[in-house]
Amino acid sequence: MTLDIAQLVKPDRVHRSVYTDPAIYQAEMERLLRRSWLYVGHESQIPNSGDVFSTRLADQPILVIRQPGGDIKLLFNRCKHKGMQLMADNTQGCVKALRCGYHGWIYGLDGTLKTIPSQAGYQGAEIKPGSDAVALNAVPDFAQHRGFLFARLESGGVDFSDWLAPMRPSLDNMIDRAPDGELEVAGGVLRYEHYCNWKFFFENTLDALHPMVVHLSSSKGAQRAAKKGASVDAYEARALSMLSPFSASYSFFDDMGQRGGAFGHGELGGKSSIHASYDVDPDYWDALVKGHGKDKAKAILSYGPNNSVLYPTIMFKAPVAMLRVIRPLGVDRTMIETWHFRLKGAPDSLLEQTLQYSTIVNSSAGIVGPDDHEAYRRMQSGLKAQAADWVLIARHAGQVEKDGNGLQSAPGTSDFVFRNQFAAWADAMAQP
Amino acid sequence: MTLDIAQLVKPDRVHRSVYTDPAIYQAEMERLLRRSWLYVGHESQIPNSGDVFSTRLADQPILVIRQPGGDIKLLFNRCKHKGMQLMADNTQGCVKALRCGYHGWIYGLDGTLKTIPSQAGYQGAEIKPGSDAVALNAVPDFAQHRGFLFARLESGGVDFSDWLAPMRPSLDNMIDRAPDGELEVAGGVLRYEHYCNWKFFFENTLDALHPMVVHLSSSKGAQRAAKKGASVDAYEARALSMLSPFSASYSFFDDMGQRGGAFGHGELGGKSSIHASYDVDPDYWDALVKGHGKDKAKAILSYGPNNSVLYPTIMFKAPVAMLRVIRPLGVDRTMIETWHFRLKGAPDSLLEQTLQYSTIVNSSAGIVGPDDHEAYRRMQSGLKAQAADWVLIARHAGQVEKDGNGLQSAPGTSDFVFRNQFAAWADAMAQP
Amino acid sequence: MTLDIAQLVKPDRVHRSVYTDPAIYQAEMERLLRRSWLYVGHESQIPNSGDVFSTRLADQPILVIRQPGGDIKLLFNRCKHKGMQLMADNTQGCVKALRCGYHGWIYGLDGTLKTIPSQAGYQGAEIKPGSDAVALNAVPDFAQHRGFLFARLESGGVDFSDWLAPMRPSLDNMIDRAPDGELEVAGGVLRYEHYCNWKFFFENTLDALHPMVVHLSSSKGAQRAAKKGASVDAYEARALSMLSPFSASYSFFDDMGQRGGAFGHGELGGKSSIHASYDVDPDYWDALVKGHGKDKAKAILSYGPNNSVLYPTIMFKAPVAMLRVIRPLGVDRTMIETWHFRLKGAPDSLLEQTLQYSTIVNSSAGIVGPDDHEAYRRMQSGLKAQAADWVLIARHAGQVEKDGNGLQSAPGTSDFVFRNQFAAWADAMAQP
Amino acid sequence: MTQSKEHIRAFIAHETWLLNTQAWDEWTALFSPAGAYWMPLTPAQDSPKNHVSLMYEAAALRAARIARLKKSDGLSVETMPRSVRHVSSLIIDSISENEWHARAAVMMAEYARGEVNTFHGTVQWHLQASGSGLVIELKRVDLINAEGALSDILTYI
Amino acid sequence: MTQSKEHIRAFIAHETWLLNTQAWDEWTALFSPAGAYWMPLTPAQDSPKNHVSLMYEAAALRAARIARLKKSDGLSVETMPRSVRHVSSLIIDSISENEWHARAAVMMAEYARGEVNTFHGTVQWHLQASGSGLVIELKRVDLINAEGALSDILTYI
Amino acid sequence: MTQSKEHIRAFIAHETWLLNTQAWDEWTALFSPAGAYWMPLTPAQDSPKNHVSLMYEAAALRAARIARLKKSDGLSVETMPRSVRHVSSLIIDSISENEWHARAAVMMAEYARGEVNTFHGTVQWHLQASGSGLVIELKRVDLINAEGALSDILTYI
Numbered sequence A, B, C: 001m002t003l004d005i006a007q008l009v010k011p012d013r014v015h016r017s018v019y020t021d022p023a024i025y026q027a028e029m030e031r032l033l034r035r036s037w038l039y040v041g042h043e044s045q046i047p048n049s050g051d052v053f054s055t056r057l058a059d060q061p062i063l064v065i066r067q068p069g070g071d072i073k074l075l076f077n078r079c080k081h082k083g084m085q086l087m088a089d090n091t092q093g094c095v096k097a098l099r100c101g102y103h104g105w106i107y108g109l110d111g112t113l114k115t116i117p118s119q120a121g122y123q124g125a126e127i128k129p130g131s132d133a134v135a136l137n138a139v140p141d142f143a144q145h146r147g148f149l150f151a152r153l154e155s156g157g158v159d160f161s162d163w164l165a166p167m168r169p170s171l172d173n174m175i176d177r178a179p180d181g182e183l184e185v186a187g188g189v190l191r192y193e194h195y196c197n198w199k200f201f202f203e204n205t206l207d208a209l210h211p212m213v214v215h216l217s218s219s220k221g222a223q224r225a226a227k228k229g230a231s232v233d234a235y236e237a238r239a240l241s242m243l244s245p246f247s248a249s250y251s252f253f254d255d256m257g258q259r260g261g262a263f264g265h266g267e268l269g270g271k272s273s274i275h276a277s278y279d280v281d282p283d284y285w286d287a288l289v290k291g292h293g294k295d296k297a298k299a300i301l302s303y304g305p306n307n308s309v310l311y312p313t314i315m316f317k318a319p320v321a322m323l324r325v326i327r328p329l330g331v332d333r334t335m336i337e338t339w340h341f342r343l344k345g346a347p348d349s350l351l352e353q354t355l356q357y358s359t360i361v362n363s364s365a366g367i368v369g370p371d372d373h374e375a376y377r378r379m380q381s382g383l384k385a386q387a388a389d390w391v392l393i394a395r396h397a398g399q400v401e402k403d404g405n406g407l408q409s410a411p412g413t414s415d416f417v418f419r420n421q422f423a424a425w426a427d428a429m430a431q432p
Numbered sequence D, E, F: 001m002t003q004s005k006e007h008i009r010a011f012i013a014h015e016t017w018l019l020n021t022q023a024w025d026e027w028t029a030l031f032s033p034a035g036a037y038w039m040p041l042t043p044a045q046d047s048p049k050n051h052v053s054l055m056y057e058a059a060a061l062r063a064a065r066i067a068r069l070k071k072s073d074g075l076s077v078e079t080m081p082r083s084v085r086h087v088s089s090l091i092i093d094s095i096s097e098n099e100w101h102a103r104a105a106v107m108m109a110e111y112a113r114g115e116v117n118t119f120h121g122t123v124q125w126h127l128q129a130s131g132s133g134l135v136i137e138l139k140r141v142d143l144i145n146a147e148g149a150l151s152d153i154l155t156y157i
Ligand code: FES
Pocket: A079, A080, A081, A082, A083, A084, A100, A101, A102, A103, A104, A105
């Protein structure tokens, strides 16, 4: 397929077809998703030898397995006999070996074929236990960072550590918030089906101009309810205090700032965020000081981007210990998973806060997520209008400053982060 | 796309692919629908300044807005910032301005950008209030006729008045039936999803050979019920009298006649129709005479086509003041809307009759519409048979007579009107 | 379309795209299904003159009609006027003539146009009763074998009797099991929608390696229930005895043997099958001896393949008198019908056994069929993995022996029958 | 004769069963001579006369529809639609000594030409005592998506 | 002991709740020793023996299916289907002093492998008094689209 | 005051009708001051605090949602969702003299932006006597596919 990418992405605008054209979506799978570092999961999902879960990377079925030695391996979820998917999607288990439920071929945890029932029927060197030809295929590139798992479906390209570098301080900030310096997955995962292109999510998540419009009614509703207050207990009061900042002023968001760097990465906030005003549990503070020392504890809590994007599949929220990952399903269909983390060494109230925020904001039954989703849906349908071809990303054009860690910074409401995403997108898509 | 249209439309037959091929459907959107005068609505839907409704023209999202001066404007329902559809489909309201619910850009009723929240973030001449570049796009061609609104998505081609001319007397007849010479939308709109190509509807509506077959059981059932009669009140008796003529004889329909003209327009009946035998409310007659004088009143009521087609989106029924419009959704999916009109100055019984007819005949829960729909569905599936490629439209070939107003006439059961539709279709489709 | 079939089918493997690529599916319809002998039905479905049923051959709507003289005719289920499908899918009736429900054209049982309502409207030689041009199109090739009906949509290619030859003994065995030497359809038809490519079914049905894995839990569950036994009556005991052999040993299946021949035909079992251990009703034995003589009766019962495939639409089970036929609906959607036969002259217990087996095994609500179906679904999704392109069919490569009737035989668990299917598939697909 | 709520509840279960088993004739006989079946297009609709409806059928139109259903006479009913209704959360209020208003949630699933379509809404009955039993003066069904783009509804909900 | 209709109603609500909470063992224990669960293929079907059915299971086959469901043992039940039934418009008739026939509308929604499938029909029970309680002799479910092209039904309706 | 099961049954039918007719204010007023509406994510979930939920709303959050629904204020509710619930097979157990636990099957159909979405599960109420009536302490809805990929749920089930 010949795509004239230069015609689709301009410095200040992108062509509507990047969101609506099935051929471009297909090219994204081949050129961008297959060749990018993607989110896999967190090692705490599979603590013990034989623990395994199934997921999708781009559109590929994948197994993630804890090896006896403690290593983690990523294998294609596809039997080498006739091709059956070994585990159903989004399931997990603890196994001694991987057994295909069709004809009973048994693979070791590392993917090596161990047993073929009635093996005598096969001659030759290829189809027999131990043969490379019938070992489960491994995902070529795999990397970890302090418990987080990443992979790439096609080998080659940027090193993982270089890829992570621009956002590493923010990811580390999320992890360091654990008094013990470690996270673990907890509290369940939300799966939310979106009827829209996946890229809307990554723009919206750094879009500081939308909350006071899209989330105004929820935020004001919470403020009104908080004012009346009579029957509000502490738990629900916290819920209201989470919703309230969604309609913070433009200057609040501008001041929060944004930063963007290589590979389309970027984030909103840092010194401040809509989470900055949450009360800090004194027990947590004590634990944090105990774990990191007072100075580092202070430094950790004084920083915390609202939303950080590890393009093109990850958004995480360091201050509230959660991560959202996109699973693209089609040009106008995307599944978004929300994962929650327990800060090891922290009191339960921290996880409770994370889960409460997610129930209110990320759930498909909340009063925040569906409004964002409706915006995406109407983007998808509005961009069918043939009268106007361009989506504008011109705000604060040219107004960037050099920032630490190879990043550039801009006011919080700038479109710089979107220009930065599309620069990386265009780079990837221009490679056949 | 290269379409050999000459191979698809012959004088006496059309190739099945015109109804079943997705590529031809796509070409219809580009070549026929975008370049034709399409039905928009009626001005009474938006009587006051700021009244607005959203609709679709071909596959494009459109807003129709009453301006402060009384004019009506058609704008694409697509924000010029990032492209969100401003109003959801098929909704209406009364607004002071058009505000995009994503980032709060505010447009005047004429589409001019009025306000950008936190505007300071934009430099340059393009993105600012009043700039043409960020005004909502207007639909290029717009026309009105006595309250009815029409538009064309692509400029150029035939003038509206020339396009309307062949069917103008019939449309005027529907309007003149109002003692005050004006109609207004009333009584709700039916939306009926059809699983078939849109063209079946326009053939069927002028197809005088199908009622005594397709609608026989409903018509006979009504006749039987009317005969028994015991518990039938006047209201239901009228329902039965509406169903009864659906199985009128071939000669009745032949005598009714049909006429066709430029642009695919055509109609069935005129001097007579299946509505001709309805009782006339004496109060209505008095009002009509008062409004138009006795001679014109007589002339108005003595004429009235059964169904008139303004190709390719409109069918209207002058004698019962209703209009049906197609909204194509795919090669085998079409939404059909039915709109009803109050004859201004007429007693309530007239609207009551219109609505009763529509409830029985046009509703998706009626005993007439679903039988037509089933015929269309079975056309759609029958035409998948590869053994026979042609749909015959040969009846009464060559038997046309010159009629007034640039039209030609033929017996009511002739296929002339279909040949006439496909002549216009082939003309349009042959233009790349 | 240019398909490099040689690149898709190798001696010991096939490329995953043969199951997943919509373009290959479309080519299958054109090159394989249209040019193959397909299953139509059984003459006992339409015993009397005017009896008719509608079905699909490949994706084509077909009518099968008993003629007054006793012959059977296959006509395209498509009116020659405008193309409406005359009868809805999968319906049946007894008619004097075929009347189109749109405009009332009436065809004789042989497809000749008999009546056009208001015929005077048509001039010329083509559109009038008796004209060939408007007779319903006949399916070009039609053949019968002892009550079973077969057809081909495109004329040319192998003779029916040559095509049937390799499997004729097995089909005859199913028929001969009737003491009167005749079958009749009885007990209803199951229609089971499968979300997978049609070819998985034909492999699975001859796949002797899967039952002891896929059906283990159902088989063992039945064995456990049978052991407890307390409240099991004779009827349910038979059900358990039907489920029990599904987990028979590899050697049991190897010994059963398999055979394959021209056109992709093949079968599993013969001298033995999973049905071999069923009790024989003494009354049936008596009737069989009475009908065929003792020697032939013995010969009939001593033979009976587990599953026989008449590629590419038929699977039948001689020992239990049932036949399954695929109706492909898309590259990943297939409808499978199961038909049951009464052995004429046999006691009711035989049909009862057939129906009981089908209720347990073939029903979409059974505890056997859904496990096979899940295997197919996971084949369909597993083969989306790009890391491995090949489906292995290498088992017992080269280990075939010459068998009677032009067939070759192999151990029951060999992949020979699959290689044989794909050889025929590749032959057909290589012809443009 | 005055009816207990239990009788009314049983009457409505019986009405539903008749529809669910396609016993059309017995079903329409439950209506009073002037009794009507109504599916308005909008929730606020107060009359079938000043606004279009999805269905409004008194005895004669019901007879016409039922004749079609019983004989599969008509293209859309040729495959003999089979349908089932789920009526729940019934509430019964007395209007007078001989008159009741009942309301519930309703869902109908209709199987025709190989497809199942479902419809959701509320249902209301205006019932009257008649001899020793009850008759339906009005049965009204409001679908939640009545104003949306619907496809065929062939039987009663 | 004779059962009031209220007892029978409660029995059926209990039966439904057991199915809805996947309490398979308690559910199958509600049947009499010879009691059967039946989903015929056609509405007029009078026996599971002379016509194919979607399901016909007495105690032993139910035990086999339930063992699979409880242990997620079997490819199709590996993801542990979760299902819920909606039973409404229940009518109870006495057959004899110790025997009842009950009938209702039924709908089942079954969640498996990420998809929800729904099934609509009528349901009938043949119940018998047994000791101080009731047992099911026969539970029969007639789906409106039983004869159509159905896909998997993994649990009981 | 002690409530009969019939009163509780009527209370729940009334609660359902309020939801089915979008009478949000009257509906939320049925809860006790601390009463909560809860849709957990997993069937075994015993608290909204240690696991994420689909929804957990006490009075204040309900007020915020209801304000949006009543004024169509919010992009997702701009087209004013209309929804209906089917509650069936209700079972009521006494916890104490003044406290009851009720459970049933539930299905909700929600119409928004031209589409109908349906949700199936079980529902449970913890009810308490309050003055002459009842109040809801907790209403819990467990969807069969709560852990699956769901799309928007805009109103209460
Ligand atoms: S496909 Fe896995 S063992 Fe055969």
